[in-house]
Amino acid sequence: MIKTQNLNKKYGSLEAVKGLNLEIREGTSFGLVGPNGAGKTTTIRMLAGLLPPTDGTIEINEIDLTRSPRRIYPKIGYMPDEFGLYKDLKVWEYLDYFGRCYRLGAADRKSRTDDLLHMVRLSHKMQDYVSSLSRGMRQRLLVAKTLIHDPDILLLDEPTSGLDPRSRIELLEILKELSTTGRTMVVASNILYDLSSFCNSLGIIDNGALVESGTLSELSEKYKKERKVYIHVVDGLERIEEILGQDKNIVAISIEGKHVRLRYDGTAADLAELNAKINAVGIRITGVCEEKETLEDIFLKITERE
Numbered sequence: 001m002i003k004t005q006n007l008n009k010k011y012g013s014l015e016a017v018k019g020l021n022l023e024i025r026e027g028t029s030f031g032l033v034g035p036n037g038a039g040k041t042t043t044i045r046m047l048a049g050l051l052p053p054t055d056g057t058i059e060i061n062e063i064d065l066t067r068s069p070r071r072i073y074p075k076i077g078y079m080p081d082e083f084g085l086y087k088d089l090k091v092w093e094y095l096d097y098f099g100r101c102y103r104l105g106a107a108d109r110k111s112r113t114d115d116l117l118h119m120v121r122l123s124h125k126m127q128d129y130v131s132s133l134s135r136g137m138r139q140r141l142l143v144a145k146t147l148i149h150d151p152d153i154l155l156l157d158e159p160t161s162g163l164d165p166r167s168r169i170e171l172l173e174i175l176k177e178l179s180t181t182g183r184t185m186v187v188a189s190n191i192l193y194d195l196s197s198f199c200n201s202l203g204i205i206d207n208g209a210l211v212e213s214g215t216l217s218e219l220s221e222k223y224k225k226e227r228k229v230y231i232h233v234v235d236g237l238e239r240i241e242e243i244l245g246q247d248k249n250i251v252a253i254s255i256e257g258k259h260v261r262l263r264y265d266g267t268a269a270d271l272a273e274l275n276a277k278i279n280a281v282g283i284r285i286t287g288v289c290e291e292k293e294t295l296e297d298i299f300l301k302i303t304e305r306e
């Protein structure tokens, strides 16, 4: 379990993280979502023990991180948002090097390196220089590096940023696999959609503060205000207007050709009833469909600035 209380970080007079209270249960994948500059990197670096908080506490498995860092470091795998140095190493040497940092023996390093390269689909690149890898491959190698000492907790900072669609999907597949291994994951991203495939809970951070948290379905339910509904009619447009006019759930109606567009504030059951009424008077419709609110819509709503 990762628990922060009133976590705060100031860079001079700039308050990058303001009184953050997080509770992330063991074995869960937590997505930390927020726009650029929200304080994600600052938070992740504090959780990794790389940046001292200005105020507040971080407990990992009930151990105070700032007081007993050495007991916690071996349990944490941190993936930074930038690849950093060591580009002149070969792929296997890169992992071997970090294995040495964690004092793994030669046999362990060899088997971990082989297993991890297999897991991140880079076995065929083992003898290549890191500098020759594409960004997608480098991100995958970074994931492998993060796992070299088999940590229980993974802190990943924007793992999918800057990747082309295919590389992004490949990396998401790997993260999804990882999320089923019982490890605790904290993954920062500015793309809510990327986190939705493997995170059980989400926290939305903006201006250094947590503005929302919960499961994805909790957030969707909470922020979904009205439905956008389309009704496609074959005929009877004049009569449909009359029926719609009697439905108190309708916020707005607009008609374009044979398509009726509604903003609807009722439940799915209300909508089914409306559909039945339209059918009952003999208006022929080819379909009723609802435009799903995307995750990004929700995200934009929550982080909307006044």
Ligand SMILES: Nc1ncnc2c1ncn2[C@@H]1O[C@H](COP(=O)(O)OP(=O)(O)O)[C@@H](O)[C@H]1O
Pocket (backbone or CB within 6 Å): 011, 014, 016, 034, 035, 036, 037, 038, 039, 040, 041, 042, 043
């Ligand atoms: N080393 C630093 N010195 C001064 N300000 C910083 C430093 N690092 C980050 N900041 C500022 O703190 C805020 C949060 O940054 P950051 O944690 O990197 O956000 P995110 O990762 O969500 O984009 C931003 O306003 C950023 O400019």
Ligand SMILES: [Mg+2]
Pocket (backbone or CB within 6 Å): 040, 041, 042, 081, 157, 158
């Ligand atoms: Mg960042």
